[in-house]
Amino acid sequence: MLIAHYLTFKDRPPTQTLMLVTGGRWEMNLLNRTFTAWCNSHLRKAGTQIENIEEDFRNGLKLMLLLEVISGERLPKPDKGKMRFHKIANVNKALDYISSKGVKLVSIGAEEIVDGNVKMTLGMIWTIILRFAIQDISVEETSAKEGLLLWCQRKTAPYRNVNVQNFHISWKDGLALCALIHRHRPDLIDYSKLRKDDPIGNLNTAFEVAEKYLDIPKMLDAEDIVNTPKPDEKAIMTYVSCFYHAFAGAEQVKSLVTALILFPLSPTSCPSLLEWIRRTIPWLENRVAEQTMRAMQQKLEDFRDYRRVHKPPRVQEKCQLEINFNTLQTKLRLSNRPAFMPSEGKMVSDIANAWKGLEQVEKGYEEWLLTEIRRLERLDHLAEKFKQKCGLHESWTTGKEHLLSQKDYETASLMEIRALMRKHEAFESDLAAHQDRVEQIAAIAQELNELDYHDAASVNTRCQGICDQWDNLGTLTQKRRDALERVEKLWETIDQLYLEFAKRAAPFNNWMDGAMEDLQDMFIVHSIEEIQSLITAHDQFKATLPEADKERIAIMGIQNEITKIAQTYGIKLVGVNPYTVLSPQDITNKWEAVKQLVPLRDQMLQEEVARQQANERLRRSFAAQANIIGPWIQTKMEEIGHVSVDIAGSLEEQMNNLKQYEQNIINYKSNIDKLEGDHQLIQEALIFDNKHTNYTMEHIRVGWEQLLTTIARTINEVENQILTRDAKGISQEQLNEFRASFNHFDRKRNGMMDPDDFRACLISMGYDLGEVEFARIMTLVDPNNTGVVTFQAFIDFMTRETAETDTAEQVMASFKILASDKPYITMEELRRELPPEQAEYCISRMTKYVGPEAAPGALDYISFSSALYGESDL
Numbered sequence: 033m034l035i036a037h038y039l040t041f042k043d044r045p046p047t048q049t050l051m052l053v054t055g056g057r058w059e060m061n062l063l064n065r066t067f068t069a070w071c072n073s074h075l076r077k078a079g080t081q082i083e084n085i086e087e088d089f090r091n092g093l094k095l096m097l098l099l100e101v102i103s104g105e106r107l108p109k110p111d112k113g114k115m116r117f118h119k120i121a122n123v124n125k126a127l128d129y130i131s132s133k134g135v136k137l138v139s140i141g142a143e144e145i146v147d148g149n150v151k152m153t154l155g156m157i158w159t160i161i162l163r164f165a166i167q168d169i170s171v172e173e174t175s176a177k178e179g180l181l182l183w184c185q186r187k188t189a190p191y192r193n194v195n196v197q198n199f200h201i202s203w204k205d206g207l208a209l210c211a212l213i214h215r216h217r218p219d220l221i222d223y224s225k226l227r228k229d230d231p232i233g234n235l236n237t238a239f240e241v242a243e244k245y246l247d248i249p250k251m252l253d254a255e256d257i258v259n260t261p262k263p264d265e266k267a268i269m270t271y272v273s274c275f276y277h278a279f280a281g282a283e284q285v286k287s288l289v290t291a292l293i294l295f296p297l298s299p300t301s302c303p304s305l306l307e308w309i310r311r312t313i314p315w316l317e318n319r320v321a322e323q324t325m326r327a328m329q330q331k332l333e334d335f336r337d338y339r340r341v342h343k344p345p346r347v348q349e350k351c352q353l354e355i356n357f358n359t360l361q362t363k364l365r366l367s368n369r370p371a372f373m374p375s376e377g378k379m380v381s382d383i384a385n386a387w388k389g390l391e392q393v394e395k396g397y398e399e400w401l402l403t404e405i406r407r408l409e410r411l412d413h414l415a416e417k418f419k420q421k422c423g424l425h426e427s428w429t430t431g432k433e434h435l436l437s438q439k440d441y442e443t444a445s446l447m448e449i450r451a452l453m454r455k456h457e458a459f460e461s462d463l464a465a466h467q468d469r470v471e472q473i474a475a476i477a478q479e480l481n482e483l484d485y486h487d488a489a490s491v492n493t494r495c496q497g498i499c500d501q502w503d504n505l506g507t508l509t510q511k512r513r514d515a516l517e518r519v520e521k522l523w524e525t526i527d528q529l530y531l532e533f534a535k536r537a538a539p540f541n542n543w544m545d546g547a548m549e550d551l552q553d554m555f556i557v558h559s560i561e562e563i564q565s566l567i568t569a570h571d572q573f574k575a576t577l578p579e580a581d582k583e584r585i586a587i588m589g590i591q592n593e594i595t596k597i598a599q600t601y602g603i604k605l606v607g608v609n610p611y612t613v614l615s616p617q618d619i620t621n622k623w624e625a626v627k628q629l630v631p632l633r634d635q636m637l638q639e640e641v642a643r644q645q646a647n648e649r650l651r652r653s654f655a656a657q658a659n660i661i662g663p664w665i666q667t668k669m670e671e672i673g674h675v676s677v678d679i680a681g682s683l684e685e686q687m688n689n690l691k692q693y694e695q696n697i698i699n700y701k702s703n704i705d706k707l708e709g710d711h712q713l714i715q716e717a718l719i720f721d722n723k724h725t726n727y728t729m730e731h732i733r734v735g736w737e738q739l740l741t742t743i744a745r746t747i748n749e750v751e752n753q754i755l756t757r758d759a760k761g762i763s764q765e766q767l768n769e770f771r772a773s774f775n776h777f778d779r780k781r782n783g784m785m786d787p788d789d790f791r792a793c794l795i796s797m798g799y800d801l802g803e804v805e806f807a808r809i810m811t812l813v814d815p816n817n818t819g820v821v822t823f824q825a826f827i828d829f830m831t832r833e834t835a836e837t838d839t840a841e842q843v844m845a846s847f848k849i850l851a852s853d854k855p856y857i858t859m860e861e862l863r864r865e866l867p868p869e870q871a872e873y874c875i876s877r878m879t880k881y882v883g884p885e886a887a888p889g890a891l892d893y894i895s896f897s898s899a900l901y902g903e904s905d906l
Contacts, residue, residue, distance in 0.1 A: 059264050060150065062256055066267040067157045069251035070165075073274070074101045085157065086150040092122025095145075099129055102164045119146045127156075135163045158266055165273045169280075177269065180276055184208065187215045187279075190471050193228045199268040204257055206234025209275075213241055216279045218464040220245050224510070231258045248274045305349050306378060309386040312338075316390070316397040323486035325408045332401045350387055354380060411485050418476045422494055425469055429501060436508035441516055443604045446523040453516050456509075463509055470502050522601055526594050527610075533590045534611035540583055541614055544622045547573070551629035555640070558720055563644045567637050574630060584623055591616045647719050654710045655724030661703055662727040665735040668697065672742050673783060682764055683754045690747045697743055704736055749824055749867060756831050759846060770830050773797060774823050784820040793826075815873030824867035843900060847893035856881035856890035 064085055072081040075094065078101050082088035089095045091114070096107045108125050111118040123142035140159070144152035162176070171179040171186070181199065188194040191211040196202045203209065205228055214223040220241045226234055235254035242248040251271045257263045322328045357380050360372050374380070441452055477495035481488050550573070557563045598605050608615065675689050711729040714722075722728075757767060777785050777793040785793065787810060794801055794809070801809070812832075813825040850865045851857035857878075862871040874896065881890035 060154070062252075062264050062267050063154050063158075064150070065253070066251045066264075066270050067154060067161070069249045070161060070270050070274075071098055071157065073249045074098055077101050086148045086153045089123075089153060090146050090148055091119045092124075092126055092142075092146075095126045096122060096129075099126055099160070102160070103129075103133075116146060130156075130159060130163065133163055135159055161266075161270050161273070165277065166269065169273070169276055180269065180273060183276055183280060184212065184272060186475075187212055190467065190474075191215075191223065199265045199272065200262045203268050203272075204263060205231040206236075206238055206254070206257075209238035209242075209272075210234055212272075212275050212279070213238060213246070217245065218461075218467075242275070246275075246278050248278060305346060305353065306383060306386055308346055309383075309390050313386075313390055313393050316393040319397075319400050321404045321407075325405070325412055328401070328405050328408055332405060335398060335401055350383060353383065407483055411480065411483050414476050414480050414483070415485065415487070415491070418473065418480065418491060418495075421469055421473050421476070422498060425466065425473060425498060428466060429505065432505060433501075433508060436505065436512050439515075441519045442602060443606055444519075445607060445610075446520070446527050449516065449520045449523050453520060456512060456516055460509060460513070463505065470498065473498055519601075519603065522597060522603060526597055526603070526605075529590050529594045529597075530609045531611050533587060533594075534609060534614070536583070536587050536590070537612055537614045537619060540580075540587060541619065541622065543580065544619075544626050547626050548622070548629060551626070551633045557640060557644065558647075558718075559723075560641070560644045560648055563637065563640045567641070570633055570637060577627075577630070581623075584619060587619060588616055643717075647714075647717050650710065650714050650717060650719060651722045651724055654707065654714055655722055655727075657703070657707045657710065658725045658727035658729075658732060661707055661732055662725075662735065664700070664703075665732070665739050668693065668739055669735075669742060672739075672746055675746065683750055683757065683767065687747065687750050687754070690743065690750060694743045694747065697739060704732065707732060745867075748865075752824065752865075752867070753827060755846075756827065762831060767827070770827055771823075774826050778823075784822055785826070786820055787814075790821045790826075812873075814869065815876055816869065818869070822867060822869050825869045828870060841897075843897040844894055847897060851893065855883060855894070856886060857893045858887060859889055859891065862891070 068082060068085045071085065075081050075098055078097055080094065080097070082094055093110055096110050099105075100107055107129055110122045110125065120142045123145045127140065127142060140152055140156055145156060166180060167176050169175060169179040169183065171182045174182050177199075181196065184196045188196050188208055188211040191207070191214070193205070194207050194211045196208050207226060207228060210221050210223060210226055214221045221237065226237070232254045235252075235257060239250045239252065239254065243250050248271075251274075252267060322331065357372070364371055374382075441449055444452060473495060477491050480491050485491060555566055557566065594605070597603065672690070672693055675686055675693070681689075707729070753767065756762065757764070773793055773796065774785065777789040777796075779789060790810075790813070791801065791806060794806075809829065813821045813829050847857055848854075850861055852861075859871075859875050862874050865871075866874065874893075875891065877899075878891035878893060878896045881892040
């Protein structure tokens with residue numbers, strides 16, 4: 033057990049204080065910086081600080097303020113004057129206060145402080161530090177410097193590479209400071225990552241953590257400590273004392289003092305006092321201790337029996353012996369007889385000396401008994417505490433090695449790995465928290481050994497087992513952390529690969545979906561050009577397949593990399609890619625489907641090419657016929673028009689020509705029928721356009737129908753002209769004249785005159801027309817307000833104008849012929865027998881026929897004829 037020695041400040045030699053601050057310039061600068069930082073750590077509580085230690089304390093004001101802050105007491109009111117005697121007075125007040133706290137200040141005068149003597153100032157500050165920061169430190173039986181050293185040793189004992197033996201070189205590598213911090217605040221420093229070969233890094237870590245989290249200002253410089261063979265002890269002690277006050281507070285550990293060991297003895301009475309004393313002293317001197325509290329308590333009981341039972345009679349015997357001896361001597365002297373001289377060794381002085389020796393060993397014996405009983409009581413308490421803490425620790429460690437040895441991370445996902453890592457970090461924190469219990473167990477075991485516990489062997493065995501298990505737990509904990517970190521990094525790599533797979537697989541899958549959709553698209557084309565465009569697009573698509581296959585291989589390569597990592601490092605892949613529902617098999621299957629659809633698309637396109645080629649043949653066949661039939665119809669229409677307006681020949685010759693045209697048209701019907709057949713084939717083939725001709729079947733049909741209608745209407749017009757000629761007695765020459773006039777003013781050559789042309793025609797024929805008269809005539813020739821005058825309307829007008837013998841009866845006779853001798857005529861008959869303009873004119877002016885057997889829509893042509901010639905009010 034370490035036996036520390038402590039010398040009070042008043043007991044220090046007179047030169048001790050001055051010796052503490054002597055040294056070279058480098059040491060003085062180091063102390064200056066350290067003491068300045070220490071003073072400022074307290075002065076900042078009062079809202080101030082010092083910059084220059086030998087200058088800022090010269091007036092004594094901040095010195096007194098420093099003492100008030102660190103002591104919590106009020107000093108005498110300082111002098112505010114600026115004279116030298118004011119400053120000396122203030123410094124003396126500070127020095128007097130320091131002396132009042134039991135510190136003997138040697139060779140430190142106020143004048144030196146006021147004059148800025150740096151050595152004296154540093155010596156004074158060191159004295160203040162010793163008194164207020166170090167003197168009251170008490171650990172077990174040691175205090176002050178030795179107590180602080182013992183505290184540091186106790187706290188850093190469990191840490192590797194730390195062996196605190198002093199306050200200089202033991203602190204050079206920074207591990208001791210880091211160990212102190214980690215012991216009390218393991219959350220601030222990861223001690224396992226510190227390296228002994230990095231002293232500057234370790235020291236700076238301790239300085240920064242202490243300043244940031246422990247409110248301990250940086251008082252030292254790492255380079256100064258590392259680069260000097262022996263760092264300054266006072267600077268180190270000053271800085272380390274701050275950690276003690278930060279962590280230990282008033283914590284003090286008191287140890288029991290050792291005692292001697294006693295064996296039980298039961299003294300018996302003896303015939304003489306001296307013999308009894310001589311026999312009792314060895315019993316009291318026997319300090320062989322018992323191993324059990326009961327045995328030692330029995331010894332104490334025996335001693336108490338000795339004091340209560342055996343010794344009192346001997347005390348009386350001694351007293352009586354002395355009384356008797358004195359009485360005897362008195363009587364002998366009074367009777368003038370020689371004094372009694374006991375035999376050698378039995379004199380009263382011998383008895384007194386023997387009794388004195390008895391009382392001396394008796395006093396030590398009782399103290400030894402009580403000390404030994406306290407020791408055994410302490411041992412029993414420590415042994416019970418040792419068992420309790422061991423039981424709690426062993427209960428806590430049960431199953432921990434098995435849990436730490438598990439390889440559950442091999443089958444875990446990334447999220448599960450991270451959860452396991454957080455769980456492991458919580459366990460590490462729990463493990464660090466139990467470090468103190470293990471240290472307590474070791475400390476108790478050490479104390480039991482130091483106190484000579486009788487069952488120290490079993491204690492040491494159990495403690496060693498716990499320490500070995502603790503080391504194993506630490507090893508397993510680090511191994512599991514390493515494994516979790518390794519697997520986590522691998523899973524992070526796999527997770528990144530999963531993400532990359534998902535990012536590339538999704539667009540590639542979409543591309544394949546689009547490709548499959550396009551390859552299966554039911555196209556509709558109507559020409560060779562359209563199908564060729566599809567074939568070109570398909571060929572372009574096929575040209576992209578090699579690049580697409582490269583992308584597929586790259587995507588599958590990502591999956592292969594995942595599989596390779598898993599196989600190489602023994603990771604069991606569970607579940608699916610968390611970033612996509614697509615699997616590599618999905619990509620493979622869809623790619624195969626795309627490749628199978630490509631030739632099918634080729635076949636469909638080629639089949640469509642053949643169909644479009646057949647359609648093209650149909651188009652060309654239809655176009656060849658339509659391009660002949662269309663112009664033929666147009667030519668015939670023009671020829672019929674020329675016949676209808678031709679003034680050469682008689683109306684009967686025109687009729688014959690028209691009949692011949694009609695027969696030719698009827699004979700041409702077979703060509704129309706054949707074209708209809710080809711058109712039906714085109715419709716069945718769903719051909720909707722034909723670039724080879726401008727004629728559609730509808731055009732041909734309409735043209736054909738118009739041709740038939742035109743030839744029929746023209747024949748009818750000629751027939752009507754013949755009827756009119758014959759009925760009105762108009763000569764052929766007149767008709768030819770009418771025809772010539774009409775043709776002359778038919779500027780558009782469409783068989784019709786507009787009103788202006790019609791007016792010009794009438795004027796040329798000698799009519800004197802006013803607006804009213806012309807309007808009346810227009811109502812006759814254009815009853816439906818069509819804006820044109822047809823040749824038939826013109827002939828009818830001119831016939832009425834030239835045939836003065838026309839009467840209502842003649843008109844009625846004509847209508848009767850048209851009505852097949854009925855007293856009425858129908859709209860159908862009028863439209864069939866008369867030119868459209870005349871038919872519509874009659875229909876609009878005829879009243880409804882009222883009479884027997886009238887057909888629906890019957891019109892009264894008799895009243896119409898009478899009104900027409902002024903014989904009726906119609």
